[in-house]
Amino acid sequence: MSEFELIRDGEQTWDVVVVGGGTAGLSGALNLARVRRSVLVIDKGEPRNAPAAGAHGVLGREGISPLELLRLGREEVASYGGRVVSGQVTRISRDGAGFRVVTEDGQHLRTRRVLVTTGLVDVLPDVPGLAERWGRDVLHCVYCHGWEVRDKVIGVLGNFHQALLFRQMSKDVTLFLHTARELTDEQWEQLAALGVAVVDGEATGLEVDSQDQLAGVRLASGKVVPVQQLVVAPRFLARGGFLRELGVTMREHPMGLGEQLQVDASGFTGVQGVWAAGNVSDVLAGVPAAAAAGTTAAAAIHMDLLKADAEAAARAAKDGEVFSGAMEAEVSRRVLGSRAHGLGSLPGGN
Numbered sequence: 001m002s003e004f005e006l007i008r009d010g011e012q013t014w015d016v017v018v019v020g021g022g023t024a025g026l027s028g029a030l031n032l033a034r035v036r037r038s039v040l041v042i043d044k045g046e047p048r049n050a051p052a053a054g055a056h057g058v059l060g061r062e063g064i065s066p067l068e069l070l071r072l073g074r075e076e077v078a079s080y081g082g083r084v085v086s087g088q089v090t091r092i093s094r095d096g097a098g099f100r101v102v103t104e105d106g107q108h109l110r111t112r113r114v115l116v117t118t119g120l121v122d123v124l125p126d127v128p129g130l131a132e133r134w135g136r137d138v139l140h141c142v143y144c145h146g147w148e149v150r151d152k153v154i155g156v157l158g159n160f161h162q163a164l165l166f167r168q169m170s171k172d173v174t175l176f177l178h179t180a181r182e183l184t185d186e187q188w189e190q191l192a193a194l195g196v197a198v199v200d201g202e203a204t205g206l207e208v209d210s211q212d213q214l215a216g217v218r219l220a221s222g223k224v225v226p227v228q229q230l231v232v233a234p235r236f237l238a239r240g241g242f243l244r245e246l247g248v249t250m251r252e253h254p255m256g257l258g259e260q261l262q263v264d265a266s267g268f269t270g271v272q273g274v275w276a277a278g279n280v281s282d283v284l285a286g287v288p289a290a291a292a293a294g295t296t297a298a299a300a301i302h303m304d305l306l307k308a309d310a311e312a313a314a315r316a317a318k319d320g321e322v323f324s325g326a327m328e329a330e331v332s333r334r335v336l337g338s339r340a341h342g343l344g345s346l347p348g349g350n
């Protein structure tokens, strides 16, 4: 019996299905499980920072292996009764007041609410050999890796702002103009004043030494410029295509960094019952910010479910009970009149 067959046993409708089990998804699931929501996390198992040796800037767990952090998270979710399974969600459609979730292997599940935490794809510059080194000596984020590469020979591919960020970490920074737009006079002046070398010409490949360490950037001219680390600026593409049918759409990031789902401060997508958190709706979120967004969305989902449950309970009481609360109040009013609450007849009462 597969994991999914176990879950479908009894045709359960989950309170929440979380799509994606990275930091955002597991944090959301942990908080939902702790308030006694039935929660299922479906995770394809490819967190964005998997190639990195450590997750940095994570208070209390500084430098922990990204995969170990998620392993611990899965254990914590399970310890409160949440379920985490491997799988890829390919489609989500409306099913009455809830949703039907379909996975790549054709499983169907029902859920009342959806939390989307599928992260993003880093679209890397198209330089041969670059993608293979991603997360090791090809980097993008000064907060994630800056300390680890301090004082090294750093190249920056075509991005002025990245050059400034990494100049803080090393005196030996070269900006490769590659296919970037021309720099402004101001930018040239600032780079010169900070001692950042600027190299013209398109990068066509990377040089790697016998120890499998990055050794240089090869230019179209054939010249090789030595570097130990290469900083790039990927385009960030949120993984949200499978939500189109629900009317949840991607928007260009305000700073032109890529595309992400548009949500409010609680992670609500604007489509009833669907929340999103982490990199899928905030391409700049690091691990702590993704965790916080998952937690915030979980609270909003729980409140939405509480309201729905309370309304349903009141409706059921009205429809189903011979002697409802409202009827009881009306009978008391007719029988007891002004003595309805008895205050006037109590000793010392007015």
Ligand SMILES: Cc1cc2nc3c(=O)[nH]c(=O)nc-3n(C[C@H](O)[C@H](O)[C@H](O)COP(=O)(O)OP(=O)(O)OC[C@H]3O[C@@H](n4cnc5c(N)ncnc54)[C@H](O)[C@@H]3O)c2cc1C
Pocket: 019, 020, 021, 022, 023, 024, 025, 042, 043, 044, 045, 046, 047, 048, 049, 050, 051, 052, 054, 055, 056, 057, 058, 087, 088, 089, 090, 117, 118, 119, 120, 122, 134, 135, 141, 143, 144, 145, 239, 242, 277, 278, 279, 280, 285, 286, 287, 288, 290
């Ligand atoms: C190389 C690198 C190093 C980094 N280092 C740091 C660092 O040191 N510190 C830091 O704070 N941040 C770091 N980051 C950023 C960090 O990776 C993100 O902040 C974090 O991963 C965001 O968490 P998330 O849960 O939103 O997405 P992810 O961690 O990417 O998790 C999304 C999960 O959803 C799954 N998924 C996707 N689509 C589906 C689907 N259709 N169905 C089911 N599952 C699906 C994915 O496989 C994945 O497991 C780094 C990023 C990179 C690229």
